[in-house]
Amino acid sequence: MSGICxxxxxxVTGAGxxxxxxxxxxxxxxxxxxxVNDVGVELDGSGGATTPGDEVAREIVDAGGSAVVHRADVADWNQARELVDFAVETYGRLDVLVNNAGVVRDRMFVNLSEQEWDDVVRVHLKGHAATMRHAAAYWRGCSRAGEPVDARVVNTASGAGLLGSIGQSNYAAAKAGIAALTIxxxxxxxxxxxxxxxxxxxxxxxxTEEVFRDRMAAPGAQTFDAMAPENVSPLVVWLGSAESREVTGRMFEVEGGAxxxxxxxxxxPERTAERRWEAAExxxxxxxxxxxxxxxEPVYGAV
Known part of the structure; x- marks a missing residue:
């Protein structure tokens, strides 16, 4: 295999x-x-199957590529460090971190439980921060040792984090946090x-399969499936390549071919008084x- 990376x-976290x-x-x-990082849990957080990550790694190897599996819980600070260390120990270095792992616990805000809040913020926001923290420490060490560093982090936010989304306050807050963390x-x-x-x-x-169910390609159709996950990956690969070194602190929306x-x-706009404002004025x-x-911009799902 050959290409721009x-x-x-x-x-890649959540890669199963x-x-x-x-x-x-x-x-x-x-x-x-x-x-390939994946803990193999179901959407509700249950289980912990090893199969998904193993299958992805096997597909890559069978196609002539190189892949290994690590099952760290990325929101665990120590396990995130072990994931970064594993990459370096296995392949001799680390060049790209793609933070993708996530969960959803959708609920209208007035019905949201503390656990549902904590689960989503933990996996998305802390899961991004933990892996980035240890990868950053590794790259800083390389830089201080005089080794060339041309590294990339690609985080996964969401339109919900940029504009809000009805019934997803926990998810929107976590994704907005990721946007701020990125810049x-x-x-x-x-x-x-x-x-x-x-x-x-x-x-x-x-x-998102329920959200986008009405936009699925018809069975057997030869038309372009705009909702296929594979449409997103070319941008992620480019952002992980050496070609993207002049682009940083940016947020890209991507869907289908757009x-x-x-x-x-x-x-x-601003109004300035040369004194303290009075509340009434x-x-x-x-x-x-x-x-x-x-x-x-309107919040997604708002009437």
Whole structure:
């Protein structure tokens, strides 16, 4: 296998199914050595089958590529470190970290339990932070030792994290946190030769199959399946390649054949008083600011 990621060492978390599986296979097809990370749990967090990750690694090896499996719980700080160490010990280095692992516990906010909040924030936000923290420490060490570093992190956010999504307050908050984490770490890690970007993908996976059921390709149809996870992976592979070294701190929306660059919070219109504002007089100023600013994008699912 050869391609734009020839001989690069890549960790893909949540790589047993869906987007992660597609990413792992795509990186391998472009010559990367892949660490397939997956704990094999069901959507509700039960189980822990070893099969999904093993199957992905076997598919890659059978196709002539190189892949190994590590079953770390990425939201466990120590296991995340073990995952990074495993990649380095197995292949001699680490070049790319793709954070993809996630769960959903959808519920209207007034019905949301503490456990449902904690589960989603833990896997998505902490799961991104833990793996990034240890990968960053490794790359900083390489840089300080005078070794060349041309490393990449690709995080997985969501349109829910950018715009909100009815019935997904926990998921939206976690994904918004990932967006902030991305731009912050991009600013901090650039000095070590590391870029950090994120994607907000739309694709049919276990987590979204009900949402996108009406957009599935008809059985036997020869038309382009815009919701296939494989449509997202080319962007992820490119962001993991040496070609992307000038791109960092960015958020890309991707669906089917469309790739868009999302822009986040920016400083907007302003009113300034040369003194402390009085609460009673702020009403007119706020009305002017709202009138001058662009209208916010609607929250997904809002009526």
């Amino acid at each position: 020839e001989d690069r060492v890549v960790i 199914r869906g987007l992660g599986r597609a990413h792992a296979r795509a990186f391998a097809a472009h010559g990367a050595k892949v660490v 912050n770490t991009a600013a901090e890690l650039g000095r070590y030769g590391v870029t950090v970007n994120a994607i907000a993908p739309s694709a049919r996976t276990r987590m 790739v868009a660059l999302a822009t986040g919070w920016r400083h907007g 702020l009403g007119a100023a706020i009305k002017d600011l709202v009138a001058e600013a662009p209208a916010p």
